[in-house]
Amino acid sequence: MNTAVIIAGGKGTRMGERGRRVPKALLPIAGKPLLEYQLNLLKSHGFKNVFILTNHLGEHIEKFCGNGSRFGLSIRCLSEDLPLGTAGAVKSAEKHLTTDFLVLYGDELMQVDLKRLLAFHARQKVKHKTLVGTLAVHPNDHPMDSNLVEMSSDNLILSFLTKPHSPELWFRNLVSTPLYVLTPKIFEYIPEGTHADFGRDVFPNTLRTQKNSFVAYFTPEYIKDIGTPERLREVNRDVRSGRFGKMSLQHKRPAIFLDRDGVINKEVGNLHHPQDFELLPDVAKAIQSINASDYFAVVISNQPVVAKGLCSFDDVLHIHKKMETLLGREGAKLDGIYFCPHHPDKGFKGENKKYKIACDCRKPKTGMLERAVKELNIDVKKSYFVGDSLRDAETAGNARVPFVGVKTGYGCKDIDVASTKNRIPITLKKDLLRAVNFILRK
Numbered sequence: 001m002n003t004a005v006i007i008a009g010g011k012g013t014r015m016g017e018r019g020r021r022v023p024k025a026l027l028p029i030a031g032k033p034l035l036e037y038q039l040n041l042l043k044s045h046g047f048k049n050v051f052i053l054t055n056h057l058g059e060h061i062e063k064f065c066g067n068g069s070r071f072g073l074s075i076r077c078l079s080e081d082l083p084l085g086t087a088g089a090v091k092s093a094e095k096h097l098t099t100d101f102l103v104l105y106g107d108e109l110m111q112v113d114l115k116r117l118l119a120f121h122a123r124q125k126v127k128h129k130t131l132v133g134t135l136a137v138h139p140n141d142h143p144m145d146s147n148l149v150e151m152s153s154d155n156l157i158l159s160f161l162t163k164p165h166s167p168e169l170w171f172r173n174l175v176s177t178p179l180y181v182l183t184p185k186i187f188e189y190i191p192e193g194t195h196a197d198f199g200r201d202v203f204p205n206t207l208r209t210q211k212n213s214f215v216a217y218f219t220p221e222y223i224k225d226i227g228t229p230e231r232l233r234e235v236n237r238d239v240r241s242g243r244f245g246k247m248s249l250q251h252k253r254p255a256i257f258l259d260r261d262g263v264i265n266k267e268v269g270n271l272h273h274p275q276d277f278e279l280l281p282d283v284a285k286a287i288q289s290i291n292a293s294d295y296f297a298v299v300i301s302n303q304p305v306v307a308k309g310l311c312s313f314d315d316v317l318h319i320h321k322k323m324e325t326l327l328g329r330e331g332a333k334l335d336g337i338y339f340c341p342h343h344p345d346k347g348f349k350g351e352n353k354k355y356k357i358a359c360d361c362r363k364p365k366t367g368m369l370e371r372a373v374k375e376l377n378i379d380v381k382k383s384y385f386v387g388d389s390l391r392d393a394e395t396a397g398n399a400r401v402p403f404v405g406v407k408t409g410y411g412c413k414d415i416d417v418a419s420t421k422n423r424i425p426i427t428l429k430k431d432l433l434r435a436v437n438f439i440l441r442k
């Protein structure tokens with residue numbers, strides 16, 4: 001794929017006086033116009049042709065880009081006569097877009113490994129013949145006032161959950177982002193000459209007409225809009241501090257692996273009802289601190305309740321929705337949730353035989369951790385494991401990462417520190433917040 005579309009028609013209405021004079025796409029981030037970051041990102045991933053759809057103050061963008069040669073790209077600016085919405089604008093470029101193309105927005109700063117996204121899209125296209133597009137989704141720290149998607153276990157988008165959300169809704173923290181790979185099939189679903197937005201109109205309408213039309217691409221990479229002066233300041237800070245440069249999955253980042261029961265939520269023993277799931281004190285604060293650092297926050301949890309027949313696999317997913325909702329309400333997000341539904345001991349009443357197997361994922365084995373390492377390009381050597389039991393400490397030992405035990409849940413009572421610490425580096429802390437503070441101070 002070598003063609004991208006940047007929708008840069010946005011008015012800077014929330015940006016004050018400056019937004020009236022400069023299009024959002026040209027607002028400076030650490031001294032460089034936002035659009036230049038996007039063009040550099042596209043160039044570095046082998047893109048050749050870029051169509052920029054302009055409207056508000058479009059002549060400034062045209063002047064800035066020229067024909068694109070100074071960015072090593074071929075750029076064409078197409079100006080809309082009428083503000084047609086995001087989808088309407090892309091429809092006006094239909095004749096140029098005869099193969100799959102990437103869409104991004106002129107008011108977003110992103111650091112994304114586009115190669116991974118495109119490879120994912122290519123795999124999904126083979127799997128789902130009806131695919132119209134791949135939409136990037138990510139966890140953010142304010143999911144309840146964001147548009148969300150519901151995704152199946154094989155990445156199909158089941159529904160678009162547009163805000164406002166009911167306070168009773170438990171959801172996965174899968175926030176729609178303005179980054180898509182679309183096939184030309186999309187044009188069948190965009191009305192001609194009328195106002196239409198992708199998020200509000202075209203994607204939900206397409207999904208209603210054509211099942212299995214979209215897949216979600218989950219990414220914890222850096223994707224932020226600069227729609228308000230406050231967000232503009234935030235992204236400026238992230239670029240200047242160097243944080244922004246490290247946030248693509250092309251670069252290795254360390255993780256803090258977290259056990260679930262007894263570390264994040266109250267230990268109740270075989271938790272299998274969502275109503276029993278309660279966050280421990282200060283957990284959201286602890287995970288927020290991880291989110292503000294260079295570490296990923298990744299849950300690694302044994303859930304033999306599935307194998308034991310106490311609940312279904314989907315019930316565990318539902319409990320995780322509650323976990324992400326409660327954390328999201330307090331501004332915290334998880335970059336990955338991995339759980340093992342298996343249990344090796346057979347022959348109990350009510351058990352679910354399908355899951356009664358000796359697997360590679362059940363802790364203290366490292367299968368889940370290895371999957372996370374692969375999917376998030378984690379730097380294992382700089383990572384930590386936080387847990388409340390010997391099984392977690394053994395997992396950390398097997399993965400060769402230092403273990404930080406907490407006094408909540410099982411409280412690491414089954415660990416004889418003196419005899420274990422020869423094999424596994426162990427530190428004990430009162431709770432997750434103290435454990436995280438300890439790790440981040442190092």
Ligand SMILES: [Zn+2]
Nearest residue numbers: 340342359361
């Ligand atoms: Zn397993």
